[in-house]
Amino acid sequence: MIHTPSAGRQQVRRNFLKKAGLGGALTAAAARIADPEEARAQAAPAAEAIPTIRLGGHEVTRLIAGGNPIEGFSHAVPSLSRHMKEFFTLAQTVEFLESCIRAGINTWQFDHMEKPRAALRAVREKGGKLQFICLHAEREKDAPIRTVAADMSPIAMVHHGGVTDTLFRAGKAQQVRDYVKKVHDHGMLAGVSSHCPDHIRRMADEGWENDLFMTCFYYVSRTREEQQKLLGRVTLGEPFFESDPEEMTRVVRQVGKPCLGFKILGAGRHCSNQATVEKAFEYAFGHIKKTDAVIVGMYPRFEDEAKINAGYARRHGVPA
Secondary structure, eight states: OOOOOHHHHHHHHHHHHHHHTOHHHHHHHHHHHHOHHHHHHHHSOOOOOOOEEEETTEEEESEEEOOGGGGTOOSSOHHHHHHHHHHOOHHHHHHHHHHHHHHTOOEEEEEOOHHHHHHHHHHHHTTOOOEEEEEEOOOTTSOOHHHHHHHHOOSEEEEOHHHHHHHHHTTOHHHHHHHHHHHHHTTSEEEEEESOHHHHHHHHHTTOOOSEEEEESSOTTOOHHHHHHHHSSOOSSSOOOTTHHHHHHHHHHHSSSOEEEEOTTTTTTTOSSHHHHHHHHHHHHHHSOTTOEEEEOOOTTSSOHHHHHHHHHHHHOSOO
């Protein structure tokens, strides 16, 4: 047996790789193996585009990631809320946002809170492209509008729906309209959220200056008095009525401005299986305008909900 010296073996290998055209490929492959994140990105197929709408100068996917589960706002029972909040550590929140990006979702909507701020900052520092819509209302706990604008660069700030409904009932709707003007003064798109179709209709009829609405599919802020008058009885907990989506989407189709429908899954009440989830997506996209989108909170504890829901948005969110 002829033993090739070490240097000779290396030269033979280099010549072979050069002739075969494999040297650069193997070097690149080795680099990818050394960087697991890069390897995953290279291996993952590019996500098919989700249909989009325009909000001002911004292109926004018709599926927007919501944030309620991240801070444990389950709209169900305290144990589920706690379970959600404990699951969404900062690291898990970052992973969730990255899963949204991988699925093709380009916008996230949530409050200006400590963990979401840190997670979004981490994603952006790693090069992730994710737009932010901030829910806000100048409550005592809320940072000033200028602070939010400087800190998070949101494409829009939206007046919180529960606060909107409370102020309207108290005869203080002008405070909400003034909020819209303040947001515009800081150079951002301004929106108003509400759970009540009549409040959305009123703002549209009065020609408010807001750029968009957030419209809840369920009138969960309906008061005890309203329930008593409507039904002669009061629900235990938040009222989710089967007819609510029909009433809100009727108004959504009547107003000219973009609407972002939320709670399309009834805060989990349409999630008994994937067939009911898809049916809710199909209903939502079939009953809003082609210039509208939906916001969906996700809890990826058991499956990749961002990927699954993005598939429903692609299937049912293509404007007719």
